[in-house]
Amino acid sequence: MTDKALAPAAYMAALKARDLDAIVALYADDAVVEDPIGTPPHVGIEAIREFYKGAVGMPIEPELQGPVRIAGDEVAFAFRIGMPDVGMTIDIIDTFKFNDAGKIVLMRAFWGPENITN
Amino acid sequence: MTDKALAPAAYMAALKARDLDAIVALYADDAVVEDPIGTPPHVGIEAIREFYKGAVGMPIEPELQGPVRIAGDEVAFAFRIGMPDVGMTIDIIDTFKFNDAGKIVLMRAFWGPENITN
Numbered sequence: 001m002t003d004k005a006l007a008p009a010a011y012m013a014a015l016k017a018r019d020l021d022a023i024v025a026l027y028a029d030d031a032v033v034e035d036p037i038g039t040p041p042h043v044g045i046e047a048i049r050e051f052y053k054g055a056v057g058m059p060i061e062p063e064l065q066g067p068v069r070i071a072g073d074e075v076a077f078a079f080r081i082g083m084p085d086v087g088m089t090i091d092i093i094d095t096f097k098f099n100d101a102g103k104i105v106l107m108r109a110f111w112g113p114e115n116i117t118n
Numbered sequence: 119m120t121d122k123a124l125a126p127a128a129y130m131a132a133l134k135a136r137d138l139d140a141i142v143a144l145y146a147d148d149a150v151v152e153d154p155i156g157t158p159p160h161v162g163i164e165a166i167r168e169f170y171k172g173a174v175g176m177p178i179e180p181e182l183q184g185p186v187r188i189a190g191d192e193v194a195f196a197f198r199i200g201m202p203d204v205g206m207t208i209d210i211i212d213t214f215k216f217n218d219a220g221k222i223v224l225m226r227a228f229w230g231p232e233n234i235t236n
Contacts, residue, residue, distance in 0.1 A: 005232065036189045036190070037189035037192050038191070065183070065184055066183055066184070066196055069210060069230070070228070070229075070230045070232050070233065071154045071156055071227070071228045071229055072154070074156075074228060076194065076213075077211070078183070078184050078187075078196045078211065091187060092187060093195070093211060093213075095194075095211075095213070109189070110187035110188070110192060110193065110213065111187050111188075112188045112189045114188050115185060115187055
């Protein structure tokens, strides 16, 4: 069980470490990931693992920005991803919804072309 | 019609001005407001107007924090509300979902007790 308030920092650390197992361990088996919102969601833990294989394919520098907002069984947090290999940064806000076991059942990522800096 | 990217700044300005009509004008007639998430939603423009009557009842200092994240027909943005009369600040992330006319159809506010500073 992951504390809701700490899950975003755990997620940032797992992304930075490019630790696919640690990322996937945050999710429930029946979780859904929409990243970014407007693209087809990744449904279920196997599809989520496949999705993150891409994310951990290159070095990234994730940095939380400001406090995690905690509301009921959901959190939202702002962060910036630096991608030094391609000289890009992306500003993102993610939301997590948790089940009673403290696993993420829904992740939605708010970012688009306007949030990419080259 | 409000540009999605500009709606958060318009919302901050209307809150700061305590301009109830300007706030309500951002919303579609059938909009839903969940503020904070976990409390009963305010459904429809009249319920939303009633809800914001409380919000504009005292001076507040809203400040956007970081860029507005824009994803499809949704945005997310981090901000801080200062309430000088009561010496409190609240750190919030709001999400807006828009209809084709550029009006907000769903607003969800992520904040809770952990996000209040006295």
